[in-house]
Amino acid sequence: MAKTTTVILGAGFGGISTANVLRSKLHSEHRIVLVDRAKRFVVGAGQTWVMLGQKAPEEISLPLDGLARRGIEVVTSEVTAIDPVTRTVTLEGRKLQADHLVLALGAHLNLDAVPGLAAAAHSFYTLDGALELQRALSTFKGGNLVVSIPRTPFKCPPAPYEGALLLADHFAKLKRRKDVALSVYTVEGAPMTTAGPEMGQFVRGLLAEAGIALHTQQKLVRVNPEARTLSFEGGAAVPFDLLVAVPPHEAPKVVREAGLVGESGWIPVDPKTLAQT
Numbered sequence: 001m002a003k004t005t006t007v008i009l010g011a012g013f014g015g016i017s018t019a020n021v022l023r024s025k026l027h028s029e030h031r032i033v034l035v036d037r038a039k040r041f042v043v044g045a046g047q048t049w050v051m052l053g054q055k056a057p058e059e060i061s062l063p064l065d066g067l068a069r070r071g072i073e074v075v076t077s078e079v080t081a082i083d084p085v086t087r088t089v090t091l092e093g094r095k096l097q098a099d100h101l102v103l104a105l106g107a108h109l110n111l112d113a114v115p116g117l118a119a120a121a122h123s124f125y126t127l128d129g130a131l132e133l134q135r136a137l138s139t140f141k142g143g144n145l146v147v148s149i150p151r152t153p154f155k156c157p158p159a160p161y162e163g164a165l166l167l168a169d170h171f172a173k174l175k176r177r178k179d180v181a182l183s184v185y186t187v188e189g190a191p192m193t194t195a196g197p198e199m200g201q202f203v204r205g206l207l208a209e210a211g212i213a214l215h216t217q218q219k220l221v222r223v224n225p226e227a228r229t230l231s232f233e234g235g236a237a238v239p240f241d242l243l244v245a246v247p248p249h250e251a252p253k254v255v256r257e258a259g260l261v262g263e264s265g266w267i268p269v270d271p272k273t274l275a276q277t
């Protein structure tokens, strides 16, 4: 069989798993090239530990170049253009030609999607955001701490609820729980709708037990960073002292510019194979 080059864009869980599985199945003469703008792979689930100061960034991440030992070529670069027809990818200063092209660029997290949100919100959805939130928590004097889920879909549906529960526990351990009014405002009809009504009820119970107020079907339309208020569709302004948000998710710009997204704003794929439809 002729030598092939498989180019995988994005070295998150998706891209790395694909590279590892292909490497275990393909003869070494077939190239596997993994491209990411980042030099390290970060485990998102560890970011709540970073938020609480329980782990350092190096403890929840690994250098991607370690994959070279397994015969995976790692390229550090921004992907600036994708031509899905010719399977040509433009990187910073060079182009890559693929026989097989895998897109695993994840979702772009866009706090700017809601006016005022970027200026006001912290987020543990990125490593830098988790570090900044850790600093903000260390100087937080108490008051209204709001966890906001402004848009769906978002990755890891339990994460914001887990984050709120961990924050409740954090302040309880500091013996400051009574100084912090914790609430979750979500656009969802119930927590974790993807996991069904029983799970929603279960999470509601956990939040109630921890004294966290839950407000569902709240679509955030605007944040006023100066007045520190949240405005919801058809509702009154809600004050906050510290705001933690799940950034609205969207398909990465390079994917949108390649004309790959459908009406949903995402790449339409066969759910069984994840092949583009």
Ligand SMILES: Cc1cc2nc3c(=O)[nH]c(=O)nc-3n(C[C@H](O)[C@H](O)[C@H](O)COP(=O)(O)OP(=O)(O)OC[C@H]3O[C@@H](n4cnc5c(N)ncnc54)[C@H](O)[C@@H]3O)c2cc1C
Pocket (backbone or CB within 6 Å): 009, 010, 011, 012, 013, 014, 015, 035, 036, 037, 038, 043, 044, 045, 046, 047, 048, 077, 078, 079, 080, 104, 105, 106, 107, 124, 125, 126, 155, 156, 159, 252, 254
């Ligand atoms: C706080 C938190 C907790 C979580 N907890 C869990 C959990 O407990 N269990 C679980 O299963 N999942 C969890 N998740 C979800 C999980 O992390 C994601 O589902 C997973 O990371 C998605 O992997 P991915 O490979 O599709 O995308 P990503 O991990 O987003 O990887 C995409 C990669 O593409 C790169 N990239 C994007 N655009 C470009 C470009 N133009 N040029 C170059 N590189 C680019 C990015 O740098 C990134 O490395 C959690 C997520 C968060 C944020």
